[in-house]
Amino acid sequence: QKEVEQNSGPLSVPEGAIASLNCTYSDRGSQSFFWYRQYSGKSPELIMFIYSNGDKEDGRFTAQLNKASQYVSLLIRDSQPSDSATYLCAAAGRSGGYQKVTFGIGTKLQVIP
Amino acid sequence: GAGVSQSPRYKVTKRGQDVALRCDPISGHVSLYWYRQALGQGPEFLTYFNYEAQQDKSGLPNDRFSAERPEGSISTLTIQRTEQRDSAMYRCASSQGQGDGYTFGSGTRLTVV
Numbered sequence: 001q002k003e004v005e006q007n008s009g010p011l012s013v014p015e016g017a018i019a020s021l022n023c024t025y026s027d028r029g030s031q032s033f034f035w036y037r038q039y040s041g042k043s044p045e046l047i048m049f050i051y052s053n054g055d056k057e058d059g060r061f062t063a064q065l066n067k068a069s070q071y072v073s074l075l076i077r078d079s080q081p082s083d084s085a086t087y088l089c090a091a092a093g094r095s096g097g098y099q100k101v102t103f104g105i106g107t108k109l110q111v112i113p
Numbered sequence: 114g115a116g117v118s119q120s121p122r123y124k125v126t127k128r129g130q131d132v133a134l135r136c137d138p139i140s141g142h143v144s145l146y147w148y149r150q151a152l153g154q155g156p157e158f159l160t161y162f163n164y165e166a167q168q169d170k171s172g173l174p175n176d177r178f179s180a181e182r183p184e185g186s187i188s189t190l191t192i193q194r195t196e197q198r199d200s201a202m203y204r205c206a207s208s209q210g211q212g213d214g215y216t217f218g219s220g221t222r223l224t225v226v
Binding site: 004006008031032034042043044045046049088090092095096097098099100101102103104105106 | 146148153154155156157158161163168169171204211212214215216217218219220
């Protein structure tokens with residue numbers, strides 16, 4: 001069973017702080033990693049993807065990947081109340097001839113004004 | 114279309130009835146996926162289409178569930194003889210290619226009474 005593990009939270013951070021969201025995955029063959037944001041009652045929305053070890057920055061968001069440790073993280077700088085949502089980590093690994101994406105349970109983030 | 118369109122948004126059906134859920138992916142997106150998402154959980158994989166070919170149906174819970182995408186565009190997920198445990202949010206997603214980030218539709222909330 002290929003798994004993606006996340007702490008369900010909630011993770012509470014004050015407005016303006018850095019929110020750190022973490023994820024581990026079990027399939028060493030996973031090649032691509034994604035972070036989706038899901039507001040309550042809405043569909044998941046892709047916010048970041050990363051393929052290579054290291055950091056990838058996009059505005060206030062930084063995705064970090066460490067394949068040796070099978071660890072992915074998402075940092076949100078200068079957190080805003082509008083960042084309050086559930087963040088889903090996903091990993092794509094080779095399965096049956098295609099890149100199969102497995103999602104974690106999601107971490108609920110609460111940014112306190 | 115501009116986004117992934119799913120219909121109906123809500124479906125209430127009596128136990129034992131058949132239901133058909135429709136997904137219209139983004140134009141030109143080769144890959145189409147069906148997921149099921151329970152409250153407080155991440156999306157759970159059901160099935161994957163590459164053009165019209167159903168490449169992976171390993172996530173379909175049992176033989177009451179089936180899916181098709183006859184012309185490589187619109188897809189239908191059919192649940193026969195519905196049971197209360199089938200109640201969930203059913204989400205469709207599409208991507209340009211396998212391994213790319215997904216765009217999700219708004220989902221169909223199925224309630225079996």
